[in-house]
Amino acid sequence: MPEERLLVIAFGNPLRRDDGVGLAALDELKGRGLERPGLDWVDGGVAGIDILSLLEGYDRAIVLDAVLAREEPVGTIVEAGLEDVRFLLRPRLSLHNLDLGTAFELARALDMKLPRVEFVLMRVREVGPGEGLTEAARSALPAMAEAAARRINGFANRTSRAHAAETGEEG
Protein backbone atom coordinates (compact mmCIF):
# COMPACT_ATOMS: atom_id res chain seq x y z
CA MET A 1 0.00 0.00 0.00
CA PRO A 2 1.56 3.32 -1.04
CA GLU A 3 2.39 5.72 1.75
CA GLU A 4 -0.27 8.33 2.54
CA ARG A 5 0.88 11.86 1.92
CA LEU A 6 -0.05 14.99 3.86
CA LEU A 7 0.68 18.56 2.82
CA VAL A 8 0.65 21.38 5.35
CA ILE A 9 0.32 24.60 3.40
CA ALA A 10 0.40 28.07 4.88
CA PHE A 11 -0.90 31.14 3.10
CA GLY A 12 -0.48 34.82 3.87
CA ASN A 13 1.69 37.88 3.49
CA PRO A 14 4.01 38.66 6.40
CA LEU A 15 4.16 42.27 5.18
CA ARG A 16 0.43 42.64 5.88
CA ARG A 17 0.40 42.26 9.66
CA ASP A 18 -1.98 39.49 10.80
CA ASP A 19 -2.43 38.26 7.25
CA GLY A 20 0.83 36.44 8.01
CA VAL A 21 -0.56 34.24 10.83
CA GLY A 22 -0.61 31.15 8.62
CA LEU A 23 3.09 31.48 7.88
CA ALA A 24 3.87 32.21 11.55
CA ALA A 25 1.93 29.09 12.56
CA LEU A 26 3.91 27.06 10.02
CA ASP A 27 7.18 28.29 11.56
CA GLU A 28 5.92 27.36 15.00
CA LEU A 29 4.90 23.88 13.81
CA LYS A 30 8.30 23.25 12.25
CA GLY A 31 9.87 23.58 15.68
CA ARG A 32 7.74 20.82 17.21
CA GLY A 33 9.53 17.78 15.80
CA LEU A 34 6.55 16.61 13.77
CA GLU A 35 8.55 15.62 10.70
CA ARG A 36 7.75 12.15 9.40
CA PRO A 37 7.63 10.29 6.09
CA GLY A 38 4.79 11.46 3.88
CA LEU A 39 4.56 14.92 5.47
CA ASP A 40 5.54 18.04 3.51
CA TRP A 41 5.37 21.73 4.43
CA VAL A 42 4.83 24.56 1.94
CA ASP A 43 4.94 28.32 2.34
CA GLY A 44 2.20 29.18 -0.15
CA GLY A 45 2.67 32.93 0.25
CA VAL A 46 -0.12 34.79 -1.48
CA ALA A 47 -0.69 32.15 -4.10
CA GLY A 48 -4.25 31.22 -4.92
CA ILE A 49 -4.73 29.20 -8.05
CA ASP A 50 -1.37 27.53 -7.42
CA ILE A 51 -2.99 25.50 -4.69
CA LEU A 52 -4.41 23.21 -7.34
CA SER A 53 -0.99 22.11 -8.51
CA LEU A 54 0.44 22.18 -5.00
CA LEU A 55 -2.19 19.68 -3.84
CA GLU A 56 -1.49 17.17 -6.59
CA GLY A 57 -0.34 13.81 -5.31
CA TYR A 58 -1.47 14.31 -1.69
CA ASP A 59 -4.14 12.39 0.19
CA ARG A 60 -4.75 15.12 2.76
CA ALA A 61 -3.95 18.78 3.14
CA ILE A 62 -4.07 21.17 6.06
CA VAL A 63 -4.42 24.83 5.11
CA LEU A 64 -3.18 27.42 7.60
CA ASP A 65 -4.50 30.90 6.87
CA ALA A 66 -6.06 34.06 8.26
CA VAL A 67 -9.79 34.57 8.08
CA LEU A 68 -11.45 37.94 8.43
CA ALA A 69 -13.06 38.51 11.83
CA ARG A 70 -16.46 40.13 11.90
CA GLU A 71 -17.97 40.20 15.40
CA GLU A 72 -15.74 37.36 16.60
CA PRO A 73 -12.70 38.22 18.71
CA VAL A 74 -9.34 38.38 16.94
CA GLY A 75 -7.37 35.23 17.68
CA THR A 76 -10.34 32.84 17.55
CA ILE A 77 -9.22 29.58 15.94
CA VAL A 78 -11.54 28.03 13.38
CA GLU A 79 -11.19 24.43 12.25
CA ALA A 80 -13.25 23.19 9.34
CA GLY A 81 -13.33 20.83 6.41
CA LEU A 82 -13.65 22.04 2.84
CA GLU A 83 -17.29 20.93 2.83
CA ASP A 84 -18.03 23.15 5.87
CA VAL A 85 -16.62 26.31 4.35
CA ARG A 86 -18.61 28.65 2.18
CA PHE A 87 -16.19 31.09 0.63
CA LEU A 88 -17.49 34.62 0.40
CA LEU A 89 -15.96 35.86 -2.78
CA ARG A 90 -14.66 39.36 -2.59
CA PRO A 91 -16.13 41.76 -5.15
CA ARG A 92 -13.15 41.21 -7.39
CA LEU A 93 -12.08 38.03 -9.04
CA SER A 94 -8.41 38.28 -9.62
CA LEU A 95 -7.25 35.20 -11.36
CA HIS A 96 -3.59 35.97 -11.04
CA ASN A 97 -4.15 35.75 -7.38
CA LEU A 98 -7.24 33.61 -7.54
CA ASP A 99 -8.78 33.34 -4.12
CA LEU A 100 -8.98 29.87 -2.66
CA GLY A 101 -12.74 29.65 -2.96
CA THR A 102 -12.59 30.19 -6.70
CA ALA A 103 -9.68 27.77 -7.01
CA PHE A 104 -11.73 25.03 -5.35
CA GLU A 105 -14.80 25.96 -7.40
CA LEU A 106 -12.69 25.68 -10.53
CA ALA A 107 -11.43 22.26 -9.44
CA ARG A 108 -15.03 21.12 -9.01
CA ALA A 109 -16.04 22.51 -12.40
CA LEU A 110 -13.16 20.63 -14.00
CA ASP A 111 -13.88 17.49 -11.98
CA MET A 112 -10.35 17.50 -10.63
CA LYS A 113 -9.42 15.04 -7.91
CA LEU A 114 -8.64 16.88 -4.69
CA PRO A 115 -7.21 15.51 -1.46
CA ARG A 116 -9.19 15.82 1.76
CA VAL A 117 -8.68 19.48 2.67
CA GLU A 118 -8.94 20.78 6.24
CA PHE A 119 -8.58 24.36 7.37
CA VAL A 120 -7.00 25.68 10.52
CA LEU A 121 -7.71 29.40 10.47
CA MET A 122 -7.32 32.34 12.79
CA ARG A 123 -9.77 35.23 12.90
CA VAL A 124 -7.89 38.48 12.23
CA ARG A 125 -8.78 42.08 11.55
CA GLU A 126 -5.54 44.00 11.05
CA VAL A 127 -4.29 43.20 7.55
CA GLY A 128 -2.93 46.60 6.52
CA PRO A 129 0.66 47.08 5.42
CA GLY A 130 3.18 46.48 8.19
CA GLU A 131 5.37 43.82 9.69
CA GLY A 132 4.73 41.67 12.74
CA LEU A 133 1.58 40.17 14.22
CA THR A 134 -0.69 42.07 16.60
CA GLU A 135 -0.55 41.04 20.23
CA ALA A 136 -3.93 39.29 19.96
CA ALA A 137 -2.81 37.19 17.01
CA ARG A 138 0.58 36.43 18.56
CA SER A 139 -1.07 35.21 21.75
CA ALA A 140 -3.33 32.88 19.79
CA LEU A 141 -0.53 31.44 17.68
CA PRO A 142 0.29 28.47 19.99
CA ALA A 143 -3.37 27.42 19.91
CA MET A 144 -3.40 27.56 16.12
CA ALA A 145 -0.21 25.51 15.89
CA GLU A 146 -1.60 23.05 18.46
CA ALA A 147 -4.77 22.56 16.43
CA ALA A 148 -2.71 21.84 13.32
CA ALA A 149 -0.32 19.57 15.26
CA ARG A 150 -3.26 17.49 16.52
CA ARG A 151 -4.37 16.95 12.97
CA ILE A 152 -0.86 16.04 11.85
CA ASN A 153 -0.51 13.54 14.72
CA GLY A 154 -3.91 12.10 13.86
CA PHE A 155 -2.69 11.57 10.31
CA ALA A 156 0.51 9.93 11.55
CA ASN A 157 -1.36 7.59 13.92
CA ARG A 158 -3.77 6.56 11.21
CA THR A 159 -0.90 5.95 8.79
CA SER A 160 0.99 3.77 11.28
CA ARG A 161 -2.19 1.80 12.13
CA ALA A 162 -2.73 1.16 8.43
CA HIS A 163 0.90 0.09 8.11
CA ALA A 164 0.56 -2.24 11.09
CA ALA A 165 -2.61 -3.79 9.66
CA GLU A 166 -0.87 -4.31 6.36
CA THR A 167 2.29 -5.88 7.77
CA GLY A 168 0.65 -7.70 10.66
CA GLU A 169 2.84 -5.90 13.19
CA GLU A 170 1.46 -4.47 16.41
CA GLY A 171 1.08 -0.72 16.28
Place this chain on the structure above:
Amino acid sequence: MKKLEVNVHHLTRVEGHGNIKVRASNGKIEELKLEIVESPRFFESMLVGRYIDEVPHITARICGICALGHTTAAVRAAENALSWKAPDEVMWLRRLLMDGETLQSHILHVYFLVAPDFFNVGSVIPLASTHPDVVKRALRLKKVANEMCDLLVGRKIHPVSMAVGGFTYWPTKKDLSRVKELLEGARVDLDETVKLFAGIAPPALESPTEYVALRSEGDRYEFVHGRVASSTGESVEEKDYAKLIAERTVGHSSARHVATKRGCYAVGALARYMLNHDRLTPWAADAAKKLGLTPKATNPFHNNTAQIVECLQCVDEGIEMIDRLMKVKNPPVFAPLKKKAGSGAAAVEVPRGILFHHYETNDDGVVVRANCIIPTGQNQANIEMDLHRFVPALMQGGKNQDEITHACEMLVRAYDPCISCSVHFLEVEIA
Protein backbone atom coordinates in the same frame (compact mmCIF):
# COMPACT_ATOMS: atom_id res chain seq x y z
CA MET B 1 -26.62 58.42 -26.91
CA LYS B 2 -26.82 61.88 -25.34
CA LYS B 3 -25.75 61.18 -21.78
CA LEU B 4 -23.44 58.53 -20.44
CA GLU B 5 -22.40 57.73 -16.92
CA VAL B 6 -20.00 54.85 -16.35
CA ASN B 7 -19.28 54.10 -12.73
CA VAL B 8 -17.41 50.86 -12.23
CA HIS B 9 -16.59 50.23 -8.61
CA HIS B 10 -13.97 47.56 -8.06
CA LEU B 11 -13.05 46.42 -11.52
CA THR B 12 -13.39 42.68 -11.76
CA ARG B 13 -10.62 40.46 -12.97
CA VAL B 14 -7.80 42.86 -12.27
CA GLU B 15 -5.36 42.65 -9.43
CA GLY B 16 -6.39 45.00 -6.63
CA HIS B 17 -9.05 47.67 -6.41
CA GLY B 18 -9.66 50.19 -9.16
CA ASN B 19 -12.63 52.23 -10.29
CA ILE B 20 -13.51 53.71 -13.65
CA LYS B 21 -15.55 56.92 -13.71
CA VAL B 22 -16.73 58.40 -16.96
CA ARG B 23 -19.30 61.17 -17.45
CA ALA B 24 -20.12 62.27 -20.99
CA SER B 25 -22.75 64.37 -22.63
CA ASN B 26 -23.54 64.83 -26.33
CA GLY B 27 -20.50 62.76 -27.27
CA LYS B 28 -18.13 64.84 -25.15
CA ILE B 29 -16.27 63.59 -22.09
CA GLU B 30 -16.93 65.78 -19.06
CA GLU B 31 -15.13 63.64 -16.50
CA LEU B 32 -12.93 60.57 -16.90
CA LYS B 33 -10.84 58.95 -14.21
CA LEU B 34 -9.21 55.64 -13.53
CA GLU B 35 -9.10 55.68 -9.75
CA ILE B 36 -6.74 53.51 -7.80
CA VAL B 37 -8.23 53.19 -4.34
CA GLU B 38 -5.91 50.68 -2.77
CA SER B 39 -3.96 51.98 0.14
CA PRO B 40 -0.62 53.46 -0.92
CA ARG B 41 2.34 51.18 -1.01
CA PHE B 42 4.19 51.26 2.25
CA PHE B 43 6.82 48.85 1.13
CA GLU B 44 9.35 51.52 0.30
CA SER B 45 9.24 52.83 3.87
CA MET B 46 9.52 49.25 5.17
CA LEU B 47 12.78 48.88 3.27
CA VAL B 48 14.41 51.93 4.82
CA GLY B 49 16.59 50.88 7.74
CA ARG B 50 17.11 47.31 6.47
CA TYR B 51 20.40 45.88 5.28
CA ILE B 52 20.53 45.98 1.50
CA ASP B 53 20.88 42.20 1.22
CA GLU B 54 17.62 41.72 3.16
CA VAL B 55 15.69 43.83 0.65
CA PRO B 56 15.03 41.20 -2.05
CA HIS B 57 13.45 38.82 0.46
CA ILE B 58 11.03 41.58 1.49
CA THR B 59 10.25 42.78 -2.02
CA ALA B 60 9.52 39.18 -3.06
CA ARG B 61 6.38 39.51 -0.94
CA ILE B 62 5.18 42.75 -2.54
CA CYS B 63 3.43 40.89 -5.27
CA GLY B 64 2.28 37.29 -5.37
CA ILE B 65 2.54 37.26 -9.13
CA CYS B 66 5.77 39.09 -9.81
CA ALA B 67 7.78 37.76 -6.87
CA LEU B 68 10.70 36.84 -9.11
CA GLY B 69 10.55 40.15 -10.96
CA HIS B 70 10.63 42.22 -7.78
CA THR B 71 13.41 40.02 -6.43
CA THR B 72 15.44 40.38 -9.62
CA ALA B 73 15.00 44.16 -9.66
CA ALA B 74 15.93 44.44 -5.98
CA VAL B 75 18.95 42.17 -6.32
CA ARG B 76 20.27 44.00 -9.36
CA ALA B 77 19.69 47.47 -7.85
CA ALA B 78 21.49 46.34 -4.67
CA GLU B 79 24.39 44.95 -6.69
CA ASN B 80 24.63 48.24 -8.59
CA ALA B 81 24.66 50.12 -5.26
CA LEU B 82 27.48 47.84 -4.08
CA SER B 83 29.32 48.22 -7.43
CA TRP B 84 29.21 44.49 -8.24
CA LYS B 85 28.68 43.09 -11.70
CA ALA B 86 27.05 39.67 -11.91
CA PRO B 87 28.88 37.09 -14.04
CA ASP B 88 27.24 35.88 -17.24
CA GLU B 89 26.18 32.56 -15.70
CA VAL B 90 24.21 34.37 -12.99
CA MET B 91 22.51 36.57 -15.57
CA TRP B 92 21.58 33.50 -17.67
CA LEU B 93 19.88 31.91 -14.67
CA ARG B 94 18.06 35.16 -13.89
CA ARG B 95 16.85 35.32 -17.50
CA LEU B 96 15.60 31.75 -17.30
CA LEU B 97 13.67 32.56 -14.14
CA MET B 98 12.10 35.65 -15.67
CA ASP B 99 11.12 33.57 -18.70
CA GLY B 100 9.22 31.26 -16.36
CA GLU B 101 7.52 34.06 -14.47
CA THR B 102 6.52 35.88 -17.66
CA LEU B 103 5.11 32.69 -19.13
CA GLN B 104 2.93 31.90 -16.14
CA SER B 105 1.69 35.45 -15.66
CA HIS B 106 0.79 35.92 -19.33
CA ILE B 107 -0.95 32.56 -19.53
CA LEU B 108 -3.10 33.40 -16.56
CA HIS B 109 -3.94 36.80 -17.92
CA VAL B 110 -4.91 35.78 -21.41
CA TYR B 111 -6.76 32.62 -20.43
CA PHE B 112 -8.37 33.56 -17.11
CA LEU B 113 -8.90 37.30 -17.33
CA VAL B 114 -9.20 38.06 -21.02
CA ALA B 115 -10.67 34.89 -22.50
CA PRO B 116 -13.95 35.04 -20.52
CA ASP B 117 -14.75 38.32 -22.31
CA PHE B 118 -14.32 36.70 -25.69
CA PHE B 119 -16.27 33.59 -24.78
CA ASN B 120 -19.05 35.80 -23.38
CA VAL B 121 -18.90 34.37 -19.88
CA GLY B 122 -18.49 36.24 -16.63
CA SER B 123 -15.46 34.42 -15.31
CA VAL B 124 -13.33 31.34 -15.55
CA ILE B 125 -15.84 29.19 -13.65
CA PRO B 126 -18.44 29.05 -16.43
CA LEU B 127 -15.55 28.87 -18.89
CA ALA B 128 -14.38 25.70 -17.13
CA SER B 129 -17.82 24.21 -17.80
CA THR B 130 -18.18 25.34 -21.39
CA HIS B 131 -14.52 25.01 -22.46
CA PRO B 132 -12.81 22.65 -19.97
CA ASP B 133 -9.98 21.84 -22.39
CA VAL B 134 -9.07 25.53 -22.64
CA VAL B 135 -8.90 25.94 -18.84
CA LYS B 136 -7.02 22.68 -18.37
CA ARG B 137 -4.47 23.82 -20.93
CA ALA B 138 -3.95 27.06 -18.99
CA LEU B 139 -3.48 25.14 -15.75
CA ARG B 140 -0.94 22.83 -17.41
CA LEU B 141 1.08 25.80 -18.64
CA LYS B 142 0.87 27.47 -15.23
CA LYS B 143 2.19 24.34 -13.62
CA VAL B 144 5.23 24.34 -15.89
CA ALA B 145 6.27 27.72 -14.49
CA ASN B 146 5.63 26.66 -10.87
CA GLU B 147 7.80 23.59 -11.33
CA MET B 148 10.52 25.76 -12.88
CA CYS B 149 10.55 28.03 -9.85
CA ASP B 150 10.68 25.06 -7.49
CA LEU B 151 13.54 23.35 -9.31
CA LEU B 152 15.60 26.48 -9.91
CA VAL B 153 15.18 28.62 -6.79
CA GLY B 154 13.87 26.24 -4.19
CA ARG B 155 10.21 27.20 -3.91
CA LYS B 156 7.15 27.08 -6.11
CA ILE B 157 5.90 30.48 -5.00
CA HIS B 158 8.50 32.83 -3.52
CA PRO B 159 12.15 32.41 -4.54
CA VAL B 160 14.64 31.78 -1.77
CA SER B 161 17.99 31.17 -3.43
CA MET B 162 18.12 34.36 -5.51
CA ALA B 163 20.28 36.75 -3.51
CA VAL B 164 22.38 39.90 -3.71
CA GLY B 165 25.62 38.55 -5.18
CA GLY B 166 24.19 35.58 -7.10
CA PHE B 167 22.44 32.37 -6.08
CA THR B 168 22.84 30.57 -2.76
CA TYR B 169 21.90 27.35 -4.54
CA TRP B 170 22.88 26.46 -8.07
CA PRO B 171 20.54 24.08 -9.94
CA THR B 172 21.94 20.68 -10.86
CA LYS B 173 22.16 19.48 -14.45
CA LYS B 174 19.32 17.09 -13.60
CA ASP B 175 17.17 20.08 -12.51
CA LEU B 176 18.03 21.95 -15.69
CA SER B 177 17.24 18.92 -17.87
CA ARG B 178 13.86 18.59 -16.18
CA VAL B 179 13.09 22.29 -16.77
CA LYS B 180 14.08 21.91 -20.42
CA GLU B 181 11.74 18.94 -20.72
CA LEU B 182 8.92 20.99 -19.17
CA LEU B 183 9.50 23.89 -21.57
CA GLU B 184 9.71 21.60 -24.60
CA GLY B 185 6.48 20.00 -23.43
CA ALA B 186 4.75 23.39 -23.34
CA ARG B 187 5.22 23.95 -27.08
CA VAL B 188 2.15 21.95 -28.12
CA ASP B 189 -0.10 23.85 -25.70
CA LEU B 190 1.33 27.16 -26.86
CA ASP B 191 0.72 26.35 -30.52
CA GLU B 192 -2.88 25.59 -29.54
CA THR B 193 -2.98 28.91 -27.68
CA VAL B 194 -1.94 30.79 -30.82
CA LYS B 195 -4.56 28.91 -32.84
CA LEU B 196 -7.27 29.75 -30.29
CA PHE B 197 -6.52 33.48 -30.07
CA ALA B 198 -5.85 33.87 -33.81
CA GLY B 199 -9.56 33.33 -34.25
CA ILE B 200 -10.52 36.11 -31.84
CA ALA B 201 -10.47 39.73 -33.01
CA PRO B 202 -9.77 42.34 -30.32
CA PRO B 203 -12.09 45.36 -30.11
CA ALA B 204 -11.14 48.12 -32.53
CA LEU B 205 -9.29 51.12 -31.11
CA GLU B 206 -6.54 53.23 -32.61
CA SER B 207 -4.62 54.96 -29.83
CA PRO B 208 -1.05 55.82 -30.81
CA THR B 209 1.29 56.39 -27.90
CA GLU B 210 4.90 56.33 -26.78
CA TYR B 211 6.24 52.96 -25.61
CA VAL B 212 8.99 52.47 -23.05
CA ALA B 213 10.83 49.18 -22.53
CA LEU B 214 14.28 47.70 -22.09
CA ARG B 215 16.41 47.23 -25.19
CA SER B 216 19.79 45.62 -24.80
CA GLU B 217 22.92 46.52 -26.69
CA GLY B 218 23.19 42.93 -27.89
CA ASP B 219 20.65 41.11 -30.02
CA ARG B 220 18.35 39.80 -27.28
CA TYR B 221 14.63 40.41 -26.71
CA GLU B 222 15.31 41.90 -23.32
CA PHE B 223 13.78 41.18 -19.89
CA VAL B 224 16.58 41.49 -17.36
CA HIS B 225 19.16 44.08 -18.34
CA GLY B 226 19.52 46.82 -20.92
CA ARG B 227 18.99 50.46 -21.76
CA VAL B 228 15.67 52.10 -20.94
CA ALA B 229 14.41 52.89 -24.42
CA SER B 230 11.51 54.85 -25.84
CA SER B 231 9.77 54.24 -29.15
CA THR B 232 10.73 57.85 -29.99
CA GLY B 233 14.33 56.66 -30.31
CA GLU B 234 15.56 58.15 -27.04
CA SER B 235 17.29 55.81 -24.60
CA VAL B 236 19.18 56.10 -21.31
CA GLU B 237 21.19 53.82 -19.06
CA GLU B 238 19.12 52.30 -16.26
CA LYS B 239 20.87 54.45 -13.64
CA ASP B 240 19.66 57.53 -15.54
CA TYR B 241 16.00 56.45 -15.76
CA ALA B 242 14.91 59.70 -14.13
CA LYS B 243 16.20 61.57 -17.20
CA LEU B 244 13.55 59.78 -19.27
CA ILE B 245 10.60 59.48 -16.92
CA ALA B 246 9.27 61.43 -13.93
CA GLU B 247 6.72 60.54 -11.26
CA ARG B 248 3.96 62.83 -10.00
CA THR B 249 1.10 62.42 -7.59
CA VAL B 250 -2.49 62.95 -8.67
CA GLY B 251 -5.50 63.54 -6.48
CA HIS B 252 -7.70 60.70 -7.69
CA SER B 253 -5.18 57.89 -7.34
CA SER B 254 -3.01 56.52 -4.61
CA ALA B 255 -0.59 55.25 -7.28
CA ARG B 256 1.77 57.85 -8.72
CA HIS B 257 1.39 58.79 -12.38
CA VAL B 258 4.53 58.65 -14.49
CA ALA B 259 5.32 60.47 -17.74
CA THR B 260 8.15 61.22 -20.13
CA LYS B 261 8.65 64.85 -21.11
CA ARG B 262 6.28 64.18 -24.02
CA GLY B 263 3.51 62.92 -21.76
CA CYS B 264 2.01 59.56 -20.91
CA TYR B 265 3.46 56.32 -22.25
CA ALA B 266 2.75 52.61 -22.20
CA VAL B 267 4.78 49.73 -20.79
CA GLY B 268 4.19 45.99 -20.93
CA ALA B 269 4.25 43.23 -23.50
CA LEU B 270 3.17 45.49 -26.37
CA ALA B 271 5.85 48.07 -25.48
CA ARG B 272 8.51 45.34 -25.35
CA TYR B 273 7.33 44.01 -28.69
CA MET B 274 7.48 47.49 -30.20
CA LEU B 275 11.06 48.01 -28.99
CA ASN B 276 12.33 44.48 -29.64
CA HIS B 277 10.21 42.87 -32.39
CA ASP B 278 13.26 42.48 -34.62
CA ARG B 279 14.71 40.12 -32.00
CA LEU B 280 11.89 37.60 -31.74
CA THR B 281 12.76 33.97 -32.37
CA PRO B 282 11.32 32.54 -35.62
CA TRP B 283 8.63 30.61 -33.69
CA ALA B 284 7.49 33.73 -31.79
CA ALA B 285 7.69 35.92 -34.93
CA ASP B 286 5.53 33.42 -36.78
CA ALA B 287 3.00 33.52 -33.95
CA ALA B 288 2.91 37.33 -34.15
CA LYS B 289 2.12 37.01 -37.85
CA LYS B 290 -0.64 34.49 -37.26
CA LEU B 291 -2.12 36.70 -34.53
CA GLY B 292 -2.05 39.80 -36.76
CA LEU B 293 0.44 41.72 -34.60
CA THR B 294 2.72 44.13 -36.44
CA PRO B 295 5.05 46.94 -35.32
CA LYS B 296 2.50 49.37 -36.76
CA ALA B 297 -0.12 48.35 -34.20
CA THR B 298 -1.69 51.20 -32.24
CA ASN B 299 -4.47 49.21 -30.59
CA PRO B 300 -3.81 48.76 -26.85
CA PHE B 301 -5.86 45.53 -26.89
CA HIS B 302 -2.87 44.07 -28.75
CA ASN B 303 -1.07 44.03 -25.42
CA ASN B 304 -2.77 40.66 -24.93
CA THR B 305 -1.64 39.53 -28.39
CA ALA B 306 1.92 40.52 -27.52
CA GLN B 307 1.63 38.56 -24.27
CA ILE B 308 0.89 35.39 -26.23
CA VAL B 309 3.83 36.05 -28.55
CA GLU B 310 6.08 36.54 -25.53
CA CYS B 311 5.03 33.18 -24.09
CA LEU B 312 6.61 31.52 -27.12
CA GLN B 313 9.61 33.82 -26.94
CA CYS B 314 10.14 32.88 -23.28
CA VAL B 315 10.06 29.16 -24.03
CA ASP B 316 12.62 29.57 -26.82
CA GLU B 317 14.84 31.81 -24.74
CA GLY B 318 14.48 29.65 -21.64
CA ILE B 319 15.67 26.61 -23.57
CA GLU B 320 18.61 28.58 -24.95
CA MET B 321 19.55 29.66 -21.41
CA ILE B 322 19.36 26.07 -20.18
CA ASP B 323 21.66 24.93 -22.99
CA ARG B 324 24.16 27.56 -21.89
CA LEU B 325 23.80 26.71 -18.20
CA MET B 326 24.29 22.99 -18.89
CA LYS B 327 27.78 23.80 -20.18
CA VAL B 328 28.81 25.66 -17.01
CA LYS B 329 31.56 23.56 -15.44
CA ASN B 330 32.18 25.63 -12.33
CA PRO B 331 29.02 27.40 -11.15
CA PRO B 332 29.70 30.77 -9.51
CA VAL B 333 30.25 30.35 -5.78
CA PHE B 334 28.01 32.60 -3.72
CA ALA B 335 29.65 35.04 -1.34
CA PRO B 336 27.90 37.94 0.42
CA LEU B 337 28.97 41.29 -0.99
CA LYS B 338 30.90 43.81 1.06
CA LYS B 339 28.53 46.49 2.33
CA LYS B 340 29.22 50.11 1.58
CA ALA B 341 27.57 53.43 0.86
CA GLY B 342 26.19 53.73 -2.63
CA SER B 343 23.27 54.33 -4.92
CA GLY B 344 21.94 51.75 -7.33
CA ALA B 345 19.03 51.57 -9.73
CA ALA B 346 17.89 48.65 -11.84
CA ALA B 347 15.27 48.24 -14.53
CA VAL B 348 13.76 44.81 -15.14
CA GLU B 349 10.94 43.79 -17.46
CA VAL B 350 8.31 42.07 -15.34
CA PRO B 351 5.18 40.68 -17.02
CA ARG B 352 3.28 43.99 -16.82
CA GLY B 353 6.14 46.17 -17.99
CA ILE B 354 9.33 47.83 -16.92
CA LEU B 355 9.91 47.89 -13.16
CA PHE B 356 12.41 50.21 -11.50
CA HIS B 357 13.97 49.67 -8.08
CA HIS B 358 16.36 52.30 -6.72
CA TYR B 359 18.17 52.19 -3.37
CA GLU B 360 20.65 54.34 -1.55
CA THR B 361 22.74 52.83 1.24
CA ASN B 362 24.93 54.26 4.00
CA ASP B 363 28.44 53.06 4.97
CA ASP B 364 26.97 50.04 6.77
CA GLY B 365 24.99 48.97 3.73
CA VAL B 366 21.72 50.03 5.34
CA VAL B 367 19.02 51.39 3.02
CA VAL B 368 18.44 55.11 3.57
CA ARG B 369 16.21 55.68 0.53
CA ALA B 370 14.10 53.32 -1.56
CA ASN B 371 11.97 53.89 -4.62
CA CYS B 372 9.98 51.36 -6.64
CA ILE B 373 8.23 52.45 -9.84
CA ILE B 374 5.77 49.77 -10.82
CA PRO B 375 4.40 49.16 -14.32
CA THR B 376 0.76 49.81 -13.52
CA GLY B 377 1.58 53.28 -12.18
CA GLN B 378 3.35 53.99 -15.44
CA ASN B 379 0.40 52.80 -17.51
CA GLN B 380 -2.29 54.61 -15.57
CA ALA B 381 -2.25 57.93 -17.45
CA ASN B 382 -2.00 56.07 -20.75
CA ILE B 383 -5.11 54.05 -19.91
CA GLU B 384 -6.99 57.28 -19.21
CA MET B 385 -5.85 58.64 -22.58
CA ASP B 386 -7.10 55.46 -24.28
CA LEU B 387 -10.45 55.78 -22.51
CA HIS B 388 -10.73 59.39 -23.74
CA ARG B 389 -10.40 58.05 -27.29
CA PHE B 390 -12.43 54.88 -26.81
CA VAL B 391 -15.58 56.17 -25.13
CA PRO B 392 -16.61 58.76 -27.78
CA ALA B 393 -16.05 56.15 -30.50
CA LEU B 394 -18.27 53.69 -28.64
CA MET B 395 -20.95 56.33 -28.18
CA GLN B 396 -20.85 57.23 -31.84
CA GLY B 397 -21.08 53.55 -32.69
CA GLY B 398 -24.44 53.39 -30.94
CA LYS B 399 -23.34 51.23 -28.02
CA ASN B 400 -25.56 51.35 -24.96
CA GLN B 401 -24.50 52.16 -21.41
CA ASP B 402 -23.89 48.53 -20.39
CA GLU B 403 -21.92 47.76 -23.52
CA ILE B 404 -19.73 50.84 -23.04
CA THR B 405 -19.14 49.98 -19.39
CA HIS B 406 -18.09 46.45 -20.31
CA ALA B 407 -15.85 47.71 -23.11
CA CYS B 408 -14.12 50.15 -20.72
CA GLU B 409 -13.46 47.32 -18.27
CA MET B 410 -12.04 45.21 -21.08
CA LEU B 411 -9.70 48.03 -22.07
CA VAL B 412 -8.36 48.42 -18.53
CA ARG B 413 -7.95 44.66 -18.25
CA ALA B 414 -5.97 44.58 -21.51
CA TYR B 415 -3.16 46.32 -19.63
CA ASP B 416 -3.16 43.51 -17.05
CA PRO B 417 -3.05 46.05 -14.22
CA CYS B 418 -1.78 45.08 -10.82
CA ILE B 419 -2.88 47.68 -8.33
CA SER B 420 -2.65 46.05 -5.00
CA CYS B 421 0.03 44.80 -2.76
CA SER B 422 -0.94 41.25 -2.12
CA VAL B 423 -2.97 40.13 0.82
CA HIS B 424 -4.44 36.72 1.37
CA PHE B 425 -7.01 36.66 4.17
CA LEU B 426 -10.11 34.59 3.55
CA GLU B 427 -13.71 35.62 3.90
CA VAL B 428 -15.73 32.55 4.72
CA GLU B 429 -18.80 31.34 6.52
CA ILE B 430 -18.42 28.14 8.45
CA ALA B 431 -21.38 25.79 8.54
